[in-house]
Amino acid sequence: MNRLVILEVPAEDRGKRLDAWLAGEMEGISRSRVRQLLDEGLVTLFEGTRPKANYRLRGGEKIRVSLPEPARLEVRPEPITLDILYEDEDIIVVNKPQGMVVHPAPGNEHGTLVNALLYHCGDLSGINGILRPGIVHRLDKDTSGILVAAKNDAAHRGLAAQVKAHSMKRVYLALVHGTVAEPRGRIEAPIGRHPVDRQRMAVTGKNSREAITHYRVLEQFEGYSLLEVRLETGRTHQIRVHMAYLGHPVVGDPRYGPRRSPFNLPGQLLHAGCLGFNHPVRGDYLEFTAPPPPVFLQVLENLRREKRGEGK
Structure with missing residues (x-):
């Protein structure tokens, strides 16, 4: 109906x-x-x-x-290889590859992180429903990096409380267009749905939520800057929107950056390289790091060679 x-x-x-x-x-x-x-x-x-x-x-x-009522999706376990950084009876921490969707949705019913987790773990917390079991925070499809999932409801509630309190440490590497003038900065600009394109987010005062991003310049190249970015809040596409708002969109970002991607990239060069939180059941602090994927590292190496004058 x-x-x-x-x-x-x-x-x-x-x-x-x-x-x-x-x-x-x-x-x-x-x-x-x-x-x-x-x-x-x-x-x-x-x-x-x-x-x-x-x-x-x-x-x-x-x-x-x-x-029309949306078709009901059935989430099935799938034998997909996972890069597991840590696992116990309550949580699992993985390094998600670029190009993998976190949870099923219309058009992406298979091959997601949730499909892989269900196969590996057998069960996940049910707080977020059948399409997003165990998922406490997300990464965009073409953002690589570390993500924690909950195996039971108690762990899910403990992790979700840390996300809500902004106490979870989330640090990213981002290669952006242009020379970022300030060596470090704080971006405080509310984010909501784009007024026309509902598939995009935007800095806007209408129907928006507080969004705060901190950044630090790590390296400068000809036409590009490598940043360490720390999230204080976690809005949809937050880093991508905030950097585009500054005039320095993430390299390879098809939605908020130039239409033609440099370096023939499959997606944006944005990597969640560090995740820290208190174990949701035991209470002890855990912190995990993972290097960027090979495509990210190769672009950096090419830029460094050009900077040294070796690529000209």
Whole structure:
């Protein structure tokens, strides 16, 4: 059974395209998905007409959107190799490779970290539901690095409390575009959904949450800077959004950086290299480190050679 959503267009949005406006108003619905709904006749004006994607809003009209119920996903264990840094009866700490999605979602039902964890562990905490068992914090698909998962609900609650209190140590390496002038800095800028492209986040004062990022310059190259970045908060795409906001997007970032990626990269050069937290059951402090993946290290080596004059 479809879910009916009724939206009223405010007068100040007069003249906007319908597909762009709907994508901006409906949480989790992309512009391409809006066009699909329009093509299927699931978007109508109150007088019964079915508008096209390029329909220009008049302001004041009411729009019906009939949303089909999403297909139920079944999460199955899969024999995928894991780089395990630590494991006990409560938690497992892994070094996630670049290109791996953390948990299943429409379009990414298989090959995720959760599929691999379920095969290896047999069971995970159920607090986050069937699609995200054991997942306390996430890394983007093309961000590599360290992530901890909970095997039971007690461990999950203990880890989640540390994430909420901002007491979990999370340090990243990031190669960014341009020369970062200040040797260190603190970025405090709220992050929320982009007003038009709902697949992106943005620094905005509307429907946003506090976001704080600390950075330190480690090395400078011709046109690039290597940063150590520490998260104080953990918003979606936080480092990527904050660095783009500063005018120094992460190298290889297809969403917030230049469209054409330098070095033919598969994704952004952002690596969660250090994770520290108190064991959620025992209470002792644990800290883990992992080097960046080979593609990241190779780019750094090439830049260092050029800096020394060897690559010219």
